[in-house]
Amino acid sequence: MKEQTNIPTGKVERAGRFVTTGLKVGTNYIKHYTRKLMDPTITKEALHQENAEDIYETLSNLKGSALKVAQMLSMDRGMLPKAYSERFAMSQYSAPPLSGPLVVNTFVKTLGKTPAQLYDKFDMKASNAASIGQVHRAEKNGQQLAVKIQYPGVASSVKSDLRIVKPFAMRIVGMSEVDMDKYFDEIETKLLEETDYDLELRRSQELSARCAHIPNLVFPKYYPEMSSDRIITMDWLNGKHLKEFLETNPSQEIRNRIGQALWDFYQFQVHSLRKVHADPHPGNFLLREDGSVGIFDFGCVKEVPEDFYENYFLLTDKEVLKNEARRKEIYMNLEMIHPSDTEKEITFFSGLFQEMIRLMTHPFTVERFDFGNEAYFNEIYAYMDYLANLKEVRDSKVARGSRHSLYINRTYFGLYSMLSDLKADVITGQQRIRELAK
Structure with a gap:
């Protein structure tokens, strides 16, 4: 999968990506109805496929809250056309990953060291990439590790992203303005919490320990000394x-x-x-x-x-x-x-x-x-x-x-x-x- 060398972090640039995608979707509709005039048997499946591809490409490159909404929508069976739900489901663990230089920059900024200085081994190629961050394999003292790295600009773009995504979400699932307004604060609060890796580390340690007695569950050990507000190091599962x-x-x-x-x-x-x-x-x-x-x-x-x-x-x-x-x-x-x-x-x-x-x-x-x-x-x-x-x-x-x-x-x-x-x-x-x- 092709790596990303940068992520748009400015409000104007991110909003511009949505506008461009909206124009693509509009063009897809025009092409669909033109084809349908020639062949009335054509269904909307091809249209949904094209729109899903264009929307997902934009969301996956923006990362953060925009992609998280797609991930949430992919779980709601029956709410989306199949083409959307299948494409958006990729955001769960296979979005385009960040390039090596951006990964190293995150380490230096938040931990003051490069991956090579922190770990005995570090795979610069991401094992998987989702909406808020991506995971890399590493090794320290013979222990296999998973290192979760947050994408740049994710935390600062939550509020503006949700304002942009809100009309899109309302249209695609038929949610009314009044419904979205009522739940908007809840969604925003949770997304902001997801960008706080210090909070996630504490919760991970607490809930893993309290659920450890349940049969057939396995939890990783976490390493605070190799973690930061944008990096979490844990055992590889x-x-x-x-x-x-x-x-x-x-x-x-x-x-x-x-x-x-x-x-x-x-x-x-x-x-x-x-x-x-x-x-x-x-x-x-x-x-x-x-x-x-x-x-x-x-x-x-x-x-x-x-x-x-x-x-x-x-x-x-x-x-x-x-x-x-x-x-x-x-x-x-x-x-x-x-x-x-x-x-x-x-x-x-x-x-x-x-x-x-x-x-x-x-x-x-x-x-x-x-x-x-x-x-x-x-x-x-x-x-x-x-x-x-x-x-x-x-x-x-x-x-x-x-x-x-x-x-x-x-x-x-x-x-x-x-x-x-x-x-x-x-x-x-x-x-x-x-x-x-x-």
Whole structure:
């Protein structure tokens, strides 16, 4: 893959790249409709492919928040045309890497030494490159290391990038202005945290230690003395990303073991720690032949407020939800319905949420769940499509759902997606969650 020798860091230059891409996309539409006049059977697939290529090329070269949004969108199945989701998924671990001189410059600026002075060996070619940083292999005293290096200008461009990306995100997923405004601060806060490698290092050490007892999880050791605000040095973990791992045709037993480890990892964090690794895309996990999972990258961690936690997980209790008054109270507490809603709106949206909750919380209400059940996920996607096409939902003038739900929902959606790809059969019942809490 071709390396980048520079990254645009100025607001004007970065905005200019988006304008240029917008013109390319417009030209693609003109070409598509011209071809369609000649051949009415032509579908939009080719158009989506061209647009996805042009948009991804721009985002991958800008890096930072712009590319992170693409990464987030790639996880939302059913929300994007296939061409977009497949192309944007590359941002999880295979964006164009930085060139050697930029890497060395980052070391000298933040640690006062070159890689050659810090490590016995350092591979100048990046092993993988994502939205916020890239990873290099190194060696020190015989220990294999992974060195994560943040791209230049990422932290300083978060706010301006989000202002530019906001209209694009609204159009591509159909998100309204009011929804985006409500969640904008949450997104910005999390992205700024992801650029703070000192914070990530502390969280990585804390959460790795507190989750170390969970079976079949492997965490790297971190090295603060070889880390900085833009560099993190940790042990190298062996394993394969999800797509590559599945190509090895692992047994159902191994799939189940990995699925159980992932389920346990997330339930323990949420229910016992009230903070969770909130970036569950496949690029952050390494799956191994023995059924263990290597976990790293605690840049995005969502701390869960107690009142939100209590109300959110009351939604998994069937007995509580049978009480209409109590259910309405929970919906109010979670900002799913509002005091300004009319009785008609309360009835309408409560009905929609009740069905959505029934679908999404089903794994919590049974002792074990087969995430290979395609009918279950098809039902979820069909219901999401149904909601997206409802006029009442599209025309709603209020954002429905607490800002805290944004990353918690994203976390569970990402977890469900990975478990679905694994086709894992997992123990999910409340007893398992209680055991983990002990």
